[in-house]
Amino acid sequence: MNIEIERRFLVNESKLILPENKKIIKQAYLFSNSDQAFRVRIIDNKSFITYKHRKSKLNSYEFEYLIPKDDAEKLIQLSNNHIIHKDRYYEPMGKHIWEIDVFYGENKGLVIAEIELDDEREQIELPDWIDREISQEKKYFNFNLSKDPFLKW
Numbered sequence: 001m002n003i004e005i006e007r008r009f010l011v012n013e014s015k016l017i018l019p020e021n022k023k024i025i026k027q028a029y030l031f032s033n034s035d036q037a038f039r040v041r042i043i044d045n046k047s048f049i050t051y052k053h054r055k056s057k058l059n060s061y062e063f064e065y066l067i068p069k070d071d072a073e074k075l076i077q078l079s080n081n082h083i084i085h086k087d088r089y090y091e092p093m094g095k096h097i098w099e100i101d102v103f104y105g106e107n108k109g110l111v112i113a114e115i116e117l118d119d120e121r122e123q124i125e126l127p128d129w130i131d132r133e134i135s136q137e138k139k140y141f142n143f144n145l146s147k148d149p150f151l152k153w
Contacts, residue, residue: 022089025087027042027083036054048072051064057135058117081143086102091113
């Protein structure tokens with residue numbers, strides 16, 4: 001188990017130069033509500049199941065386990081929601097690494113950056129390519145993007 005503390009932001013693409021380091025992500029949600037989510041994710045050649053339970057506005061309990069890729073593909077097919085496709089880029093800044101997600105498919109055009117923190121009250125310097133914070137805007141939670149894609153807003 002891990003406790004994840006993260007903040008999320010919309011990105012102003014006109015100010016962002018994407019780094020070269022990226023991973024390809026395909027994920028689906030098998031169950032989700034406002035407090036918890038169970039997802040399957042394939043990142044490049046590794047596959048995971050993850051259960052997250054919201055502890056507060058910015059942090060969650062996270063349980064994540066490696067699973068065989070064939071199992072992940074089958075679980076993705078069992079999802080009743082849209083499959084999320086995105087490339088994740090990594091931008092080191094100070095003691096943190098920004099993760100920048102560029103969405104495709106049903107969520108094409110959406111770019112979100114997130115940063116994991118050691119403490120909810122930790123102060124961070126925002127890069128100039130950050131537009132605005134969306135950490136608590138439920139419509140931008142990945143499990144909601146699988147139900148009501150970005151293209152529909």
